[in-house]
Amino acid sequence: MDKLWNRWVGSSKSKRTKTQTRRMRRRRLRSESLETRKLLAANLFHNEAFPEDVNEDGEVSALDALTVINAMGEEGTAEPIGSLEPLSAQGNADLQQRRRGRMTDVNNDGRNSALDALMVINRLNRQRHENNRDDAGTDVPGADDPNESPTDADTTTDEIRSIDGTGNNVDNPDLGSANTPLLRVADNDYADGISEPAGADRPSAREISNALSAADPDGTTNERGLSSFVFAWGQFLDHDIDLSLEPETNGESFDIEVPAGDPLFDPFNTGEATIHLTRSEIAEGTGTSVDNPAEQVNAITAFIDGSQVYGSDQATADSLREFVGGRLLITEDGLLPNDDNQGVLAGDIRAAENVVLTSMHALFVREHNRLADEITAKNPSLSDEEIYQEARTIVIAEMQSITYNEFLPALLGDDALSRYTGYDANVDPSIANEFSTAAFRFGHTTLNDSFRFVDDDGNEIADDVSLANAFFQPEMLEETGIDPLLKYAASTLSQEVDLEVVDSLRNFLFGPPGAGGFDLISLNIQRGRDHGLADLNSVREAYGLETYESFDQITSDANLASELESLYGDVNNIDLWVGILAEDHTENGSLGETATTIIADQFERLRDGDRFYYENTMSDREIREIENTTLSDVIARNTNLNSLQDDVFFFSPEISGTVMAQASTTTTSTSDGEGEDLFAPTLIEEDALETLARDSGRQRDQGQDASGRNDRGQKDRPRDDGDRDTPLEPMVGAVLELVDGEGTVVDVAITDEMGRYRFDSVDESGTYVVRMALSDDYVVLGNDALDVQLNNGEENYRGMDFVVLV
Template sequence: MKYIPHLCILLGIFLVEVSTLLPSPLDDSPQMIEHQSKNIFKINIDEIEDAIEFASKYTGLMNRFENTIKSPTRIVPGTPAHASFLNLQPDQTAVDRGRQARLALKASCQLAYSTCFKEHMNLIECNENLQQMSFHNTSLGFICDHLDKKCSPEEELNSYRSIDGTCNHIDKAYLGESYTAYTRFLNPHYINAFEIPKRSVSKAMMPLPRKISSTIVNNENNPHEYLTSAFTQWGIFIEEDLSRFASTIMIHYNESIGCCDEDGLTFAPRYIHPSCMPIAVPLKDKFYKTKRVQCMNYVRSITALRPDCSMGHREQMNQATHYLDGSQIYGPSAEKSLHLRDIESGKLKTSIIDNKPFLPLHTDAKQFCMVNSDTDVCFKSGDNRVNFIPQLTVMQTLWMREHNRLAEELTQLNEDWDAETVFQEARRIVIAEMQHITYNEWIKYLLDTSNLNKIVKYDDFNKHIDPTVSNEFATSGIRVLYAMIPNIISLMDENNMENSTLRLLNHFNNPGIIVTHFDSLLRGLANQRAQKIGVHYSMDLTNNLFADAKFGYDLLSFDIQRGRDHGLPGYNFYRQLCGLPKVLEFKDLKDVMSKSARLSLSLVYKHVDDIDLIIGGLLEKPVDSLLGPTMSCIIADQFMRTKQGDRFFYTNTNQPKPFSELQLNEIRKVTLARIFCDNSDIGNIQREVFKNIDDSNSPVSCTDDSIPKLNLMAWNYGSEMYLL
């Protein structure tokens, strides 16, 4: 009889993975419970090892299944599924750690089902208890090794931050490291408390993400009164720095997972991988019904170990470092960084095209971009999303050029520096410039005065502040900026006049246009109006994302589905967390939403607790900022912790090698306008590139003193300026 429970759990866990359509096995809906368990039990080591053995067997059983499906479900290059996978492709470290975390999750599930039922404890209480237990001192203890890292004296006193984020916090070396879990504001809402995506409070299925998107979103042009596309792209560039999701790949093979075929049709059940969570398209969808598309390929995010290597629910992995440290430029690991560097000069690698420096090129372009030939333009950087849209590629190129510009001048000023010192000093300045622009130039347009005051209040590092990026920020908060992307990309001439336009849908993961129109795209960033945050999404993002000749995807549907995959509670719970009253009916949302917004929500959701966080955030009325109160709360929290929890933040005077006051004064001069000028041939630009041109913000020459330039003599350690 010993193995009967295990057989039941094998079936149960398989259903956990493959289906979100089954009724909840719980009497208590997990999203209705937020409390600490009063029932405490202990699990002996034999029970834990039994669960680990079972999890290993379950993982082994997947081998034959994956071998059977890997050919029929292989993602076809050039399709929307392929482009989506490129943006979410896991690095090998993520794959290796993800497989370990998956084993830990399966062992936790087994313990819950076999032990908690015996203790007459519901799964939510069981999960809370398991979180107090660790895989240390078990046969799985080896998976905790990277979380147990101790900083050496050399690492503690290193003048430069590590590439992967380790040893920023000396006492907890892993804090902020790449390939670690996001943190959470609230416990996740999974049906079984561990990993099955939630159902409606009414026990019905949650509304289809595409149904929500097509009902609530309209594609009308809705330009902001004064903010430019540069504002939007800077926010997305910062998102790349702080957060990078990763899609699960096969457990036993380094193969991507297809959940729908190349025509958007659903696979037969026997080919559905347990990590599939495809986005179903409603039969009467006005756009997709003519294309006969049934589903969009969504694969669940890679599982991550809990930070203390404890047992418990599913967590998701961040492939980026959790610091604002240029990881999208330099890479999230020392290994990846080395591939991007010119070791002999301290510069970043480039490709020279038409006598201009661009990012290095892939030699097998069709594998990494939506292009027709392997010799077409397809760029490499520290982040796979570099080719997502042309404006983002331009931003990545600018900062590669800025690093190399600094490296070259630093080499001339300090002839005794070796290439490593040149690289690290240039990188250090680049990160400081990015942090300064974000906190002093960009964020003031995003947040209200109250939240801004909280962020600017502290400059010193606080070792008690956890900088880890929150799941809520990464999955919903910062994602609302995508609503600001216009459908049409403007190209501007030297007089800042539009001379031509590009359609967004023609340039997803196809960056070749920047080679011939780099300066025109840059001027477009500074002159074209951004859209307002809200439900006015670009048609090319909601219908034509990564479109091939047949069809494209819907970005907002993916954001909704990802929130459910990650177990985010509903918008109503975050309202309450951020100081608003929890509502009982849709009409009660009148404190932050218009009548039309409340009506549209009631048409797709059965209960206010079901409203997805990103949808609630998009529909909130702005309060003295671009955002409503809930998203402001989530985003402000992240930027506060990103600053205070970073020992190497540029203003912190207690780091091993702080910037001198002279150097800080130079960094404080930097604006994005100066970065544009120094790394392009645009000639002139307005001083505040996040604002449109007007009488108070008119274009000036790049040589004008009103766009101050950082003086690197402050880094010439033998100069009179430095010695003053």
Template sequence: MNFREIDGSNNNQNNPEYGQTGENLLRFTPVAYADGIEELANPNNPNPRNISNTLFDQQESIPDPRNLSDYVWAWGQFVDHDITLTHLQSGNDAESANIFIPQGDSVYSPGSFIPVTRSLFDENTGTDINNPREHANELTAWLDASQVYGSDEERANWLRSFDGGKLKVTDHSTGDLLPTRGNDPNAPAMAMEESIGENTFVAGDERANEHAVLTSLHTLFVREHNRLAEIIDATHTDLPSNTAARDEEIYQRARKIVGAEIQAITYKEFLPSLGVTLDPYNGYDATVNPGINTEFSTAGFRLGHTLVSGTVPRLNEDGTTAPVGELDLFQGFFQPERITEDGGIEPVLRGLATQVQQQTDAKIVDDLRNLLFTGAPGGGPVANGTDLAALNIQRGRDHGLANYNEVRQALGLSRVNDFSEISSDPEVVAALEELYGDVDNIDQWVGMLSENTLPNSSIGELNEAILEDQFERLRDGDRFWYENDVDLAQWQLGENGTVSDWLENLNLSDIVKLNTEIDNISDNVFFVPDIIVTNTNDSGQGSLREAIANAESGDTIVFDPSIAGETINLTNGELRIDKDLHIDGYENNPVNINAGGNSRVFQIDDGNNSIQSQVSIDGVVIGGGNVTGNGDDGGGIFNRENLTLSNSTVTGNTANEDGGGIFNAQTGNITISNTTISNNETKEGLASGGGIFNGGEINISHSEISHNFANDTGGGIYNWSPGNITITNSTITGNTANNDGGGIFVYGDTEIIDSTISDNVALSAIADGGGVAVFGNAEITNSTISGNSARDDGGGVYVKDNVFGNIPTAVITNSTIIENTAVSDGGGIFNFGVVEVENTTIIQNNAPDGRGSGIASFGNTSITSTTVTSSTVADNENSDIDFVTQSQNSFISGGNNVIGTGNAVGNFNASTDQTGVENWEESSKDEEIIGTHQNDTLIGNEGNDQITGRQGNDLLIGVNPDSNTP
């Protein structure tokens, strides 16, 4: 096990200083200091306060058009305080860069100034034009939860309790809060601690008291650390017994997991919510320097200042305003009592999820542009308030930032030649032209925020490029990145499986629910729903039916907490969705939408086959659907659009025709995750797909298809040509088809990965393919096919040419086919097409009345071929292998197949397959079985055998002498 250094050093073993505390900020553009060394950049540019008054003055609320919530800017600030901090100069020699107030200013007195102190810089820089001034990052650059734990040993140790691996907390009636400094002279320094006094909260980052919102997130993750520490202490059996060593190990493990959680939330929820799309992760790259860029820290990641509203809602659990009321933004700065005296962190965390943040633009609310810090103790750093927009512009000049066009060009974007290319808003264009005169003069931060936002995004082109560059390097250059950390893939986290399993489906809302009294909050807290369903009626105000009818395209519908777990009985027919729409329920307490056997539940069809609507349904139960007419398909859901179905259950639905649970038409595309589709059925003669009938595209992951029934084929799933289905990490179990394909019937292309197909039944006397019936193309990888049965052929897998004359193909790799039964031929596999088997174990299958309990290969020699490579076909009842035709069948492995010799009939001849390994056959003698230099599968016999692998990748299988089974 490896843990991060608290100061970020030694992450990169070739360049141990990468990401370390105190490393200078990087640049991807040359410095723009007026003298090339240290003087403020762009001295001829407009006065920053004049730019603020002309361009950034916001007179009304401008909500984000994509409904991003206040959690976006709040999380952005929380992450910013993990990765970057530049201190200001202090003392008598501190340089000033004051901003003078222009004539006509409506807030500040003309002729006065906003005080600005220049940033502390590396004293080894700023000597000449070849060594211009640079600034140190006082934090680790890594996304490592340093805002929780600190970036130096002294702070980190002060924050620890040294008891059970936990962090210090303050006991409070609303729940644990951050520790306070009290009168401890050794407490780590915190911003504004002189004004706040002994009630100053102490955290890993010195700015934790800056605002009640930020303090709430700090508190949340201290609670999360301590929650994890308790789980680790109780469940990790490899911890040291020594008390101090045990405390250290628990602390480090919990710290690693919290850092991974923050990474996962940032990259899976926060960045996508803004519209940032990164290149795919390809593993750790030691050549990447993750250091923070000046262009990112001084401008690019200061986009959050334009997203903040003037108030923060504070809510009770039922959604009503808390007794303390909403919080005016300017009243929340450096005031810990807004937490300790106003109900703790829960009212704030609830409120953030319900308010749409301001849109990204060149506008900032007065609380930040005119009143910043006025509500802080003693007036805060600036007694009469200050202007954050002007400060950002001046800080860019203090740090020698290049102009807007230079930064665009450095990131591979085209330079703009006219102000009209930046924005489509004529007022913004006119203001920029009035202020700067030339597009090459624009300050980076100003130009970046003035840009039009990109499609399906809340930021502009330059802002996206800056964020993509920084966050890709933070990920790719981190040896401890959560997707690269083997510890996380091994450590168990209680009922959540491994830590990696937990992180795969983690939302910030999960952390909130687990560490607060909050239960009713959207799964994705970075978006605010548009419409709230307030009752269980099937019509009228507040009903789901009315919400769907009144919703605009792209809206989100959520359910009031009071109806979580309740049932909406549909009495007015199916619910029709014909637009982009998102229905967001409750994963742990879903709303039941039940048609009572009177109609289908959902029809998702906008009537336009050329443009697909985007629909998502999350956290509901879809049941009681029933369609009875001729040609009626899809009892639960009929879909022609792009549908995402997650954290839901589809159960107890019936279709006269195809798709008892779900029917996906040829134009449809469905993504199904963490969902159960069970106890659905199709009723009439040729009705197929008891659980799902697919004619389009379906991706299924981490789901269960169980106990469905089809009167014809495909008890669990029917994949019609030209449909495509991909199934990963899922279970298809206990389904029944009257005819072929008890679990899955395949006409279209089907891919099954890391999944289990078990205990399915092909029921009638001529029914084939208990587990999977392949009449098209199927690829099965890393999967188990077990306990399935067919009354005719192919207990596990049945492969046969179809009515279209196509040659079916099944490719089975790294899988296990075990304990399947076909009454006639092919207990494990029946082949009348093309079958390729590699690195697969086929054992304990049965064909009691027929041939080939392991594999039966029949049919036209010009069509049928069976290729078995590096696999085990043994210990099957009756004959292991029966090849009626020989010419197209082959066993290829250089001696790595293990076949039950003397138990293979027909045209099979294994004598040429083995190299140095005897074919497997039952023996009660004690034997020594030794592998070759190849990849061997070695199976012991009934005796007490010694089984020894050699240089190959060997599979060693012992035999139970009592049951004579592997």
């Protein structure tokens, strides 16, 4: 892999914020053998990335092995071996401190032993082996011991990942490959145990949708600050790992009954309206008996291998290539080209579903070609195939790192997945039916009802487009390009993960009702019944979770619990998709316990069962480079956007300040006739007070009109030149308003006992004004409104202060 990386000369961003560092949990590098991996599995290191770097000097050297050996001697009766004389006195003190912190216990088994030293030596040998490979990737003659046998990881680096996923598991070549059955974790719930749909005793899917999923007209944005990239990456990723198709001919209908009088789907109260659904294709030879029930097919590879960009079969992969310089086909404007049927040419058939998804496809085709061009420039003698495969390998690694180090921690919380301990051939990476047909469809609840077009400053540059009008409209990008939509996804809060879904998906999916339109929620529920998915409690039990005994254990929302009980009657009969989205969220994530468990299990298996997973095949240096490449970096390298936040999965700007009041100075007579000040704030000169009012915050110049009134019609209080000392104290309970560019008040804040206020739930980027609410109780000194320009999700406006006279 070093040969690959030496040709990749693209820059990467290494600087991270504290928040991002916390979210991006560093994963263990592969070990030299299975036995060593097992020893490492439960290890917790101060230096987690490189535990063999005992003295933490940034490299693994013979000094680290010597330090371990000396520590062994200090614990026993033997004298320390070797000498640490070259170290300074401070270096020796640091080393002793590390020993006391058990840094020398490399495998974390509670003692210093020869195994710790052996791990350091193995790391040294591997580094020597990697450093002595020539630019073509072959061993330099005589550089290594000719009797040294290559490790499993070394042999993997010389292989190329297949397009269709076959051969990843050497013993079971079809595991995770295209056109293989979905995995089923819980027993099926088919009505006949063979293939008949589940849920015959449940309400119509549309009835459930109407009762539970009608969206609040004002929307409900994500409470953890997840941006719209949670859906953009989630959908892009989903189209890399699973696809259930309907038969091309002779498909079996499983239409959804529409309640009589449904205002959209049965407006004339016929009682005969339905929403059409064709049952999914099942694997050949399945569905013959209760011992051989129907199993649906995953038409694409299960692995995170960029199949939405490169395809899951050779014919598709070839159709996407220029066959010159390792490049993929792309238009002069950097967009996906059209195929022979005037559809977009992409690795996945769903690439045109919406314009944000199409933008993501174009982004990663650009990234592939950027890498291919840089590889070509550095090594012009390479063949087209060599360049293509090297660029493809890097793109796949980037997708894997973004998924595991950014997307999943943002969605599930930092510690939802187990730590990586290396490839395990016994792990089945196949996609679970419970995952693809229910849990990973959480993203449908996160979409907003419209897409914005946003420039690099965070401002809208065109009218919003309704989500209902953004389906299958890739030609829209010919006018806008992909930049405004990617900036939108990073600069707008997603909707909350819950049962509410916007009208564009629930009532107008792919068209109006009666004219091709669908209800995506009804389709999700009905598809689960088509696939014979088990109910919520049965799935929880299959995944090792406790079952629910009552509806109020599922959700703390009493109204929702009551609706569930009214619809289902029995807590053991809830459709899986409904149940997982009704659950209260986990403490650190945006999903309930069931969905979190299903998703974590799936992505652990996709990682651990992938022999070509980037941490299992790349060198330490390559892994660091890959993990220093965020989705923000990929966007910046391939667009004209340069103001994105480092972590585009969060949009959480803050605006804060204080309101201080000039308090009246009231006196009362004392026994000696002296006046006593009832207030004890600090006194400042009035000139300084006015300077503070004028300079506080990042304010604009509001000015006054000829009448002496400011822009909001308030007249400034005349100053008393005789009073030179002005006391200030915090103003409690002051009301501040956040106003958007259209003059709409989008949020209100009230000052606390220290006069402080904060706006921390802004929905989107753009131009705002912070102002004091109109009141007869005070007059604002200086400007009563301050301008704010929110460019990205990490903006933090502090010191937006006001001073008032009361």
